[in-house]
Amino acid sequence: MSRFAELLDDFFYRPDEDVAGLQDFAAGSDGTQASVPEEVPEEYLAFRLEGECYAVPIRIVREISKVPPLTEIPRAEPHLLGVMNLRGELLPVYDIKVRLRLAERPPVVAGPEAPPPPRDARILVVRTESGPAGVWVDTVAGVVKLKPSMLEPAPPGLRSGDRDCVVGIGRRGPNLYILLDSEQALEP
Amino acid sequence: MNPGSKALAEFVAEATEILDALGKDLLVLDERRGQEADPDLVNGIFRAAHSLKGLSGLFGQERISRLAHGTEELLDRLRLGKLRLDDTALDSLIEALDAFQALLAEAARGAESEPLTRRVEEMTARLAQLGSPPASAEEDPLDRLELDPQVRSVFTEYEEHRLRENVRRGVSLWRVRAAFDLSDFDKGLAELNARLKPLGEVISTLPSARPGGAHGIAFDLIFGAQTTTEQLEAGLQGTPAELSPLVVQPATHAAAQALVRAAEPVTAAALTRVDSPAAPAKKGGKKKGGRAASASTAAPAQQPLLPASTEGGESTSDGAVAPGDALVPVSASGLQASGGTPVTYLPGTGVAQRVRTVVTEAPGTSTVVASPVRPDGDTSLRSLTQTVRVDIGKLDGLINMVGELLLIKANLQRLAESARQDGAVALSKLFGQELARETRGLERKLEALQEGLLEARMVPVGQVFDKLARLVRRIAREAGKEIEFVIGGGEVELDKLIVEELSDPLMHLIRNAIDHGVESPEARLAAGKPRRAVVALRAEQKGNHVVIEVSDDGAGIDEQRVREVALTRGLITFAQAQEMSRRELLNLIFLPGFSTARSVSELSGRGVGLDVVKNNLGNLSGIIDVWSERGKGTAFHLTLPVTLAIIRALVVGVSGRTYAVPLNSVLEILSVQPRDIRTVERREVLDLRGQTLPFMRLARMFALPERPVNRYFVVVVGLAQERLGIAVDELHGQQDIVTKPLGGRLQSIRGISGATDLGNRRTVLVLDVAALLEEGMALERRRA
Numbered sequence: 001m002s003r004f005a006e007l008l009d010d011f012f013y014r015p016d017e018d019v020a021g022l023q024d025f026a027a028g029s030d031g032t033q034a035s036v037p038e039e040v041p042e043e044y045l046a047f048r049l050e051g052e053c054y055a056v057p058i059r060i061v062r063e064i065s066k067v068p069p070l071t072e073i074p075r076a077e078p079h080l081l082g083v084m085n086l087r088g089e090l091l092p093v094y095d096i097k098v099r100l101r102l103a104e105r106p107p108v109v110a111g112p113e114a115p116p117p118p119r120d121a122r123i124l125v126v127r128t129e130s131g132p133a134g135v136w137v138d139t140v141a142g143v144v145k146l147k148p149s150m151l152e153p154a155p156p157g158l159r160s161g162d163r164d165c166v167v168g169i170g171r172r173g174p175n176l177y178i179l180l181d182s183e184q185a186l187e188p
Numbered sequence: 189m190n191p192g193s194k195a196l197a198e199f200v201a202e203a204t205e206i207l208d209a210l211g212k213d214l215l216v217l218d219e220r221r222g223q224e225a226d227p228d229l230v231n232g233i234f235r236a237a238h239s240l241k242g243l244s245g246l247f248g249q250e251r252i253s254r255l256a257h258g259t260e261e262l263l264d265r266l267r268l269g270k271l272r273l274d275d276t277a278l279d280s281l282i283e284a285l286d287a288f289q290a291l292l293a294e295a296a297r298g299a300e301s302e303p304l305t306r307r308v309e310e311m312t313a314r315l316a317q318l319g320s321p322p323a324s325a326e327e328d329p330l331d332r333l334e335l336d337p338q339v340r341s342v343f344t345e346y347e348e349h350r351l352r353e354n355v356r357r358g359v360s361l362w363r364v365r366a367a368f369d370l371s372d373f374d375k376g377l378a379e380l381n382a383r384l385k386p387l388g389e390v391i392s393t394l395p396s397a398r399p400g401g402a403h404g405i406a407f408d409l410i411f412g413a414q415t416t417t418e419q420l421e422a423g424l425q426g427t428p429a430e431l432s433p434l435v436v437q438p439a440t441h442a443a444a445q446a447l448v449r450a451a452e453p454v455t456a457a458a459l460t461r462v463d464s465p466a467a468p469a470k471k472g473g474k475k476k477g478g479r480a481a482s483a484s485t486a487a488p489a490q491q492p493l494l495p496a497s498t499e500g501g502e503s504t505s506d507g508a509v510a511p512g513d514a515l516v517p518v519s520a521s522g523l524q525a526s527g528g529t530p531v532t533y534l535p536g537t538g539v540a541q542r543v544r545t546v547v548t549e550a551p552g553t554s555t556v557v558a559s560p561v562r563p564d565g566d567t568s569l570r571s572l573t574q575t576v577r578v579d580i581g582k583l584d585g586l587i588n589m590v591g592e593l594l595l596i597k598a599n600l601q602r603l604a605e606s607a608r609q610d611g612a613v614a615l616s617k618l619f620g621q622e623l624a625r626e627t628r629g630l631e632r633k634l635e636a637l638q639e640g641l642l643e644a645r646m647v648p649v650g651q652v653f654d655k656l657a658r659l660v661r662r663i664a665r666e667a668g669k670e671i672e673f674v675i676g677g678g679e680v681e682l683d684k685l686i687v688e689e690l691s692d693p694l695m696h697l698i699r700n701a702i703d704h705g706v707e708s709p710e711a712r713l714a715a716g717k718p719r720r721a722v723v724a725l726r727a728e729q730k731g732n733h734v735v736i737e738v739s740d741d742g743a744g745i746d747e748q749r750v751r752e753v754a755l756t757r758g759l760i761t762f763a764q765a766q767e768m769s770r771r772e773l774l775n776l777i778f779l780p781g782f783s784t785a786r787s788v789s790e791l792s793g794r795g796v797g798l799d800v801v802k803n804n805l806g807n808l809s810g811i812i813d814v815w816s817e818r819g820k821g822t823a824f825h826l827t828l829p830v831t832l833a834i835i836r837a838l839v840v841g842v843s844g845r846t847y848a849v850p851l852n853s854v855l856e857i858l859s860v861q862p863r864d865i866r867t868v869e870r871r872e873v874l875d876l877r878g879q880t881l882p883f884m885r886l887a888r889m890f891a892l893p894e895r896p897v898n899r900y901f902v903v904v905v906g907l908a909q910e911r912l913g914i915a916v917d918e919l920h921g922q923q924d925i926v927t928k929p930l931g932g933r934l935q936s937i938r939g940i941s942g943a944t945d946l947g948n949r950r951t952v953l954v955l956d957v958a959a960l961l962e963e964g965m966a967l968e969r970r971r972a
Contacts, residue, residue, distance in 0.1 A: 112844030
């Protein structure tokens with residue numbers, strides 16, 4: 001990206017900005033859809049962590065951001081990667097790989113020793129009970145629609161550590177999605 | 189924010205405003221306990237209770253509405269004179285105010301607790317039964333007042349009550365008649381009211397029976413004067429008002445009779461009083477002429493028609509007072525001629541009738557009473573204030589927006605700079621210069637915008653002071669102390685957020701002053717001090733800071749006892765105590781868990797007072813300092829920044845990271861060679877002009893990779909008497925920063941108070957100096 005484009009980056013419209021209100025509005029205008037007895041698919045946002053495919057309900061995702069410069073917080077819990085400034089708003093950014101036993105220790109992504117972030121890495125800004133929070137993901141895979149019949153409970157053989165943050169498995173064709181409870185995943 | 193919570197926030201804001209007004213009026217009543225209550229105040233409180241009832245009903249706040257209803261009813265009885273405002277009634281009202289505040293706090297949280305509901309229920313029941321009946325009068329004093337029944341019939345119940353009250357008390361009653369031009373009569377009337385207010389009570393304002401001319405309108409104000417006639421006349425100079433007395437018939441009581449007699453000379457003087465020179469020239473002149481003729485024939489001794497200068501007025505009244513009763517007939521004739529209210533001792537002469545006669549004599553007077561009502565109604569729709577209430581969150585949002593704009597401006601500046609440096613292309617250079625110029629203009633405007641927004645957040649500290657004044661009376665009563673509470677500098681302005689956060693610390697300090705600082709009245713007398721202790725709360729602006737002083741003239745702090753307590757509680761070691769100066773000993777009172785109070789009172793002395801105060805102040809980047817002298821008193825000085833929204837910060841670098849240190853807590857900056865750092869009992873200290881300065885390396889404290897440097901910069905920070913040197917690698921200069929709180933999920937982070945943006949799209953953390961200092965001191969103590 002050229003320097004000009006970089007400086008002007010903040011001004012560009014991003015399709016993944018918060019448009020929940022509009023969507024609600026659009027959904028409400030379609031009166032016939034509600035009466036259809038067929039099962040209503042729910043939309044999930046799928047993303048990858050260390051090669052595994054995870055998904056969270058799209059309604060809890062406020063937006064997806066490129067990785068901005070992160071500022072580390074001294075003496076914070078290890079899974080708190082740092083804070084980011086998103087259009088003036090201060091957001092904590094968390095690592096959930098350690099929680100999911102995908103990594104031994106969180107990556108160094110903030111501070112002067114951190115390497116530049118991988119091209120595909122993104123921050124998911126999710127809504128939580130105690131305010132918005134950023135979650136580091138290796139790459140965003142896309143939006144998947146999952147009907148209730150495609151969902152399965154979490155298999156009992158799952159590694160014990162990530163048990164309570166995995167709420168189930170979504171199966172669509174050949175793809176498997178591990179469905180996460182974001183509140184649980186953000187706990188230290 | 190959803191619509192429900194927004195409505196609730198609106199309700200809370202509005203109700204708070206009402207309660208503030210109510211509290212202010214109650215405070216005045218409380219201060220004048222034992223005196224005759226100012227009816228305006230009672231009426232004001234009644235109206236506040238009434239609005240609160242309506243408002244809470246509108247928002248479905250049942251409990252508040254019910255209590256407001258009870259309070260309103262009590263106040264209604266009070267203002268109509270069905271009850272006397274005695275101490276019990278006043279205490280109940282104050283208690284009700286407390287209950288309202290508690291209810292409102294719960295409403296704001298969306299909670300509804302059982303004990304409070306019960307308390308409100310009890311209180312409502314109590315209010316209903318409250319009050320001692322007033323001394324009953326066998327006869328209605330109003331009947332003794334010469335007043336046309338028609339006029340009397342338009343009085344409201346309240347006005348009638350006030351009139352009766354004034355007659356009963358023997359206040360001299362006046363009819364103040366004034367004509368104004370239709371175009372701006374509201375202003376004129378308001379001015380007249382303002383002039384009259386300090387002189388007595390305006391009981392009722394009625395459209396006058398006298399014509400106001402084609403473009404004029406006249407009013408009759410029924411006025412109970414608390415001053416002498418001369419003062420009244422002097423007070424009304426320059427207004428188009430004419431005075432005429434309302435006569436109270438000789439009552440059955442001898443006292444009342446004497447009163448009427450006393451009023452007579454007054455009557456005479458007032459009747460011949462001339463329109464002010466400021467009155468409309470054409471009409472005034474004519475009237476003067478007319479009156480001059482009749483008055484001079486009737487009473488050549490009086491010179492009422494001299495220009496209404498001060499001397500003229502005085503001589504008139506002097507002349508009138510001296511002759512006494514003899515002048516009465518004169519005044520009556522003078523009155524008729526001038527079209528004023530006729531005054532007579534003869535019973536049964538209808539005032540209104542007389543007036544009507546006069547009216548018919550005057551030409552062009554077909555519209556008399558009906559017309560004034562409508563314009564009056566129109567003007568009352570106009571709002572009295574020009575202020576807009578804004579949620580502080582919105583202002584925060586705007587301030588943040590300006591912060592963002594400043595960053596964009598910085599980017600533009602960089603673009604302009606790089607275009608200018610790019611000298612190869614002439615066009616680009618020109619473009620860069622142009623852009624740089626425009627950016628400078630933008631910068632200036634942005635700064636003005638920022639300043640304006642900061643100003644909009646400022647509120648006078650008096651807001652808190654008034655609330656505290658109410659509290660002081662209660663605490664003093666409960667503690668059995670006699671306190672004179674002095675407030676100063678209430679007009680000094682501070683950021684709204686700071687003012688809000690300040691109320692709790694100030695409350696603690698004042699409670700401490702009353703509970704522990706001030707001696708009992710007996711002890712004070714024994715010590716040769718006046719019985720009443722003085723507790724003062726003063727604010728003063730000093731540059732970019734505001735200093736608030738909470739002082740008392742009590743016993744002072746016993747530093748030996750402080751030392752004793754600190755030792756027994758294990759807060760300091762014996763060796764430490766040996767070395768401590770008096771100031772250091774005094775400052776031990778700010779340690780957590782410290783309290784010298786022998787008895788734990790309801791209000792303070794639980795040992796949570798001063799350390800909480802200190803912490804709260806630290807959050808506001810404030811500094812607290814204590815001064816005390818045995819037997820003379822204690823004073824706490826709170827130094828606060830004027831605003832938190834934008835502060836000046838020192839930008840420092842440690843191990844490649846950047847941090848901002850609020851400049852208001854930085855005392856000085858030293859450059860230190862590693863060999864200057866000494867180790868005393870394994871802790872690092874610096875020798876600063878012969879004093880030992882505790883010292884810590886920020887990199888070590890924050891567990892950052894330490895880099896070898898050949899010299900440190902030591903930022904000496906201080907809060908209260910505590911000093912600490914914080915070693916950093918680099919200094920990057922000073923900058924104004926907009927601090928954003930870490931908020932939500934990050935509240936438990938130690939040593940960081942917020943974050944800011946320095947314009948390079950990188951977030952920089954702001955150090956919480958108070959917390960770091962605390963930490964440094966805790967380490968010291970543990971090692972010691």
